[in-house]
Amino acid sequence: MSEERTRLAAPMFEIENLHAEIDNREILKGVNLTVNEGETHALMGPNGSGKSTLAYVIAGDPRYEVTEGSIRFQGEDILEWSPDERARKGLFLAFQYPTVIPGVSMANFLRMAVTNVRNARAEAAAAEGGSVQPMTPREFRRLMREKMALLKMYDSFATRYLNEGFSGGEKKRAEILQMALLEPKMAVLDETDSGLDIDALKVVSEGVNNLSGPNVGMLLITHYQRLLNFIKPDFVHIMMEGRVVESGGAELALKLEEMGYEGLRGRFAEARSA
Ligand code: ADP
Numbered sequence: 651m652s653e654e655r656t657r658l659a660a661p662m663f664e665i666e667n668l669h670a671e672i673d674n675r676e677i678l679k680g681v682n683l684t685v686n687e688g689e690t691h692a693l694m695g696p697n698g699s700g701k702s703t704l705a706y707v708i709a710g711d712p713r714y715e716v717t718e719g720s721i722r723f724q725g726e727d728i729l730e731w732s733p734d735e736r737a738r739k740g741l742f743l744a745f746q747y748p749t750v751i752p753g754v755s756m757a758n759f760l761r762m763a764v765t766n767v768r769n770a771r772a773e774a775a776a777a778e779g780g781s782v783q784p785m786t787p788r789e790f791r792r793l794m795r796e797k798m799a800l801l802k803m804y805d806s807f808a809t810r811y812l813n814e815g816f817s818g819g820e821k822k823r824a825e826i827l828q829m830a831l832l833e834p835k836m837a838v839l840d841e842t843d844s845g846l847d848i849d850a851l852k853v854v855s856e857g858v859n860n861l862s863g864p865n866v867g868m869l870l871i872t873h874y875q876r877l878l879n880f881i882k883p884d885f886v887h888i889m890m891e892g893r894v895v896e897s898g899g900a901e902l903a904l905k906l907e908e909m910g911y912e913g914l915r916g917r918f919a920e921a922r923s924a
């Protein structure tokens with residue numbers, strides 16, 4: 651098979667036997683997870699199981715060292731790519747604890763982030779003989795207004811300073827707006843395990859439901875089942891002690907709610923000692 655064919659035949663996003671450590675402590679102990687185009691996956695698990703660590707490793711956070719395994723995106727190994735390169739190639743990561751940047755308005759921050767990524771994509775397309783025009787400020791404003799309307803956000807939101815005094819819900823809105831503007835191919839959202847009110851949950855789910863489509867892959871990381879009342883995942887995975895220990899359909903989240911993590915942990919321990 652030609653290289654191009656191999657690339658097209660590969661799953662969109664594939665994590666294989668991923669081991670990662672921080673400060674010489676192994677947190678991820680062989681994670682396997684595959685997301686195909688158009689699929690929404692939920693990754694659940696008790697606190698401390700390594701969910702956020704996985705998100706940081708996918709983003710390329712230099713604090714973590716990958717000691718074994720691979721992460722491939724559209725058939726290419728992303729572990730060699732800088733975080734910036736990962737974003738330009740169409741990966742989007744939303745974190746549990748977003749940064750505060752005083753004095754930078756939402757609109758300016760988004761314009762920088764989005765034009766960076768889009769102009770890099772335009773350059774890449776040009777290098778391959780295509781002709782994608784870089785985005786002008788005027789086009790950006792039009793696009794931002796369009797996405798904000800879609801997400802039912804007030805215009806004044808764009809002039810606020812980034813994350814300064816933002817409520818949990820507003821921070822989520824900012825992230826979701828950023829995601830909508832970047833139009834990623836693969837989005838990883840690490841949910842706040844606490845403090846998200848019902849409005850914030852709705853914003854996140856509307857954003858996710860708006861973005862999802864036949865060409866987009868999603869990985870939603872969440873401790874609680876309640877986000878899945880708004881977004882129906884195609885697959886649910888349970889992470890424990892640095893591994894995905896069980897995978898299933900949407901019904902797995904309901905089973906989890908019934909049994910609790912402790913119930914599942916008991917079963918997992920039995921299976922390991924058997
Ligand atoms: P989750 O998101 O599932 O709650 P995390 O990925 O945040 O889990 O944490 C996984 C484990 O990694 C926890 O046991 C946590 O204590 C540990 N951990 C996180 N950061 C560090 C660090 N800087 N040094 C050592 N251990 C850490």
Ligand code: MG
Binds near residue numbers: 701702703
């Ligand atoms: Mg976490």
